[in-house]
Amino acid sequence: MMIPLVDHDASAALGRRIADRLRPGDVVALSGGLGAGKTTLARAIIAALGYADEVPSPSFAIIECYDPPALRLPLVHADFYRLESPAEVDELGLDDYREGAALLAEWPEHAGGFAHEPGCLSIRLEVAGNGRTAIVVPGDDWLERAPWT
Numbered sequence: 001m002m003i004p005l006v007d008h009d010a011s012a013a014l015g016r017r018i019a020d021r022l023r024p025g026d027v028v029a030l031s032g033g034l035g036a037g038k039t040t041l042a043r044a045i046i047a048a049l050g051y052a053d054e055v056p057s058p059s060f061a062i063i064e065c066y067d068p069p070a071l072r073l074p075l076v077h078a079d080f081y082r083l084e085s086p087a088e089v090d091e092l093g094l095d096d097y098r099e100g101a102a103l104l105a106e107w108p109e110h111a112g113g114f115a116h117e118p119g120c121l122s123i124r125l126e127v128a129g130n131g132r133t134a135i136v137v138p139g140d141d142w143l144e145r146a147p148w149t
């Protein structure tokens with residue numbers, strides 16, 4: 001599935017459609033190079049879940065956690081860029097953070113990847129002119145939720 005994200009509004013609209021359909025246990029795996037628009041889409045999802053404050057990029061902290069009532073469901077926003085090996089995911093205690101929460105993962109491949117999980121929505125972002133293109137590959141649990149429509 002290729003979705004053109006010609007500007008920030010288009011990224012925000014995709015973020016809203018994902019947020020409306022997001023459930024605990026899901027992963028939204030956001031891949032693509034530096035500046036591809038991963039944090040922008042993650043922020044759009046978090047805002048559409050009801051979070052009213054500014055969302056920091058987790059590039060330094062690696063993991064940022066959000067809990068109701070500030071947003072609709074427990075959420076973990078992670079940026080695995082700085083991990084040197086997927087084994088470090090265990091040291092972070094990611095599984096504990098994920099309990100009952102949805103996960104937004106930037107640089108998912110640095111954490112070993114999540115595409116084997118049926119609840120994983122894989123989104124690859126690429127620069128396209130002044131905007132971006134999203135290439136979306138849904139896990140089985142996302143097929144009927146179709147956030148690309």
Ligand SMILES: Nc1ncnc2c1ncn2[C@@H]1O[C@H](COP(=O)(O)OP(=O)(O)O)[C@@H](O)[C@H]1O
Pocket residue numbers: 005006007008010011032033034035036037038039040041106130131132
């Ligand atoms: N759909 C879009 N159209 C145009 N610019 C965008 C879009 N999405 C993100 N950007 C811009 O791209 C830059 C990098 O975005 P960011 O989300 O921080 O990237 P990443 O987290 O992938 O490194 C920012 O300046 C942001 O405003």
Ligand SMILES: [Mg+2]
Pocket residue numbers: 038039040057059079106
């Ligand atoms: Mg980022």
